[in-house]
Amino acid sequence: MRVVLAGGGTAGHIEPALALADALRQHDPSIGITCLGTERGLETRLVPARGYELELVPAVPLPRSLTPQLLAVPGRLAGAISAAAGILDRVQADVLVGFGGYVATPGYLAARRRGIPIVVHEANPRPGLANRLGARLTEHVFTGHPDASLPNAEYIGIPLRRDIAKMDRLSLGDKARSYFGLESDRPTLLVFGGSQGARSINEAALEAAPYLRRAGIQVLHVIGPKNTVEVEPPPGDPQYVILPYVDRMDYAYAAADFALCRGGAMSCAELTAVGLPAAFIPLPHGNGEQRLNAEPIVRGGGGIMIDNAQLSARWIVETVLPILNDPERVMRMSEAASRMGRGDADVALARKVLEIASR
Known part of the structure; x- marks a missing residue:
């Protein structure tokens, strides 16, 4: 099985993704795991330090709400989607799990283009634009806060590192x-x-x-x-x-x-x-x-x-x-x-x- 994780920028997006990666590997060490990130985020340090493969896509900052500023980004977003789709093809991804941040939007849209199942995890009670978009593309939505405002979401908590959780x-x-x-x-x-x-x-x-x-x-x-x-x-x-x-x-x-x-x-x-x-x-x-x-x-x-x-x-x-x-x-x-x-x-x-x- 090949799992791609899309979450970057801050530790709040990266650490839950890495905690999930650890849990998947604990279940089956043969599972292939690839993390999507950008060169701007903390993932360039945190992901390799935890022993996982990191693939970079161009960063496309998006506003936190649906505003006219979105009209300025289609060209850059198209390039990021193509880059993410190429990574999904190369690793033969079976599923994409997104946690938000700049890298999640191209990840979600690339997975949708390729017909790959999408899973969204939102840690905050007020989701950002990336996860609000991702939640429209899948029925598999999970949250870290019981009051998160996403449709059809299931409260599951925030994945944490084992050395902290236990x-x-x-x-x-x-x-x-x-x-x-x-x-x-x-x-x-x-x-x-x-x-x-x-x-x-x-x-x-x-x-x-x-x-x-x-x-x-x-x-x-x-x-x-x-x-x-x-x-x-x-x-x-x-x-x-x-x-x-x-x-x-x-x-x-x-x-x-x-x-x-x-x-x-x-x-x-x-x-x-x-x-x-x-x-x-x-x-x-x-x-x-x-x-x-x-x-x-x-x-x-x-x-x-x-x-x-x-x-x-x-x-x-x-x-x-x-x-x-x-x-x-x-x-x-x-x-x-x-x-x-x-x-x-x-x-x-x-x-x-x-x-x-x-x-």
Whole structure:
């Protein structure tokens, strides 16, 4: 069997695709897997690092809605569709699974041209244009959010890496803290802003650093690969560890008692899968999907939320610090977050894909 996965640009599109690839290979190591991507996206680094074949097609950015701007792209889109169709022919694809992003649109249209079954997975409650188009071309549509607005969609959750989906956060805690140079017996705050970081979160956390340290809180702060820090907290006890990027997010989750982060679909899915409560600061731009991602977790008691404009060091000290200093509350929030998690979406989606392809 030959499966082609189309999802690129950001980790939110790529990681679910790679989690599905892992689940397919776990089921049958002989399954051929090819990932479609563009030279602009993170897939150029993430896909080869996970051992999968990557084929590139031209990037054709599309607006998030049906606007006159679409009239400017037919020529470039036609070239991308032809490139994707050539890849489908060369690998003799049995099914195409799309996760959104620039590469999904030509992938869907090429598969439709070749009569290859299409599977769509949408992680967010508000689908982008690529997956809205893909959902019109197939009856096989699956979502990572129960309220996603796609016709005939089945809620299945977001495929996650096995090392996160099946992680025992508590038993891995000591090893994870040692990995980052943290002490084993201090309350620990994890700060991150998605795969690229978030300046407003970075600035507020760094300003709050002296107060967190005086309260006995140690911090693991992932600032993002393109961000810099003008003034780092001085060395001291407790630790305030700053890293540009973390490849072992399973260790980062295991090291922490609480997180301060954005509300991306992957972040929400991973935090609930491992049972890590969080303070969510949704991205203030876009279509508001990050707020929608985090709202069910907050309603269920597994997190709190604040608007980006209201985030400050004072809010962290007055709101997050008391939670970290209350182990019983942290435990209740952790249990609530766990109840929201789905750690089997990769296997469930793999079974669906195999069934559809075998027909």
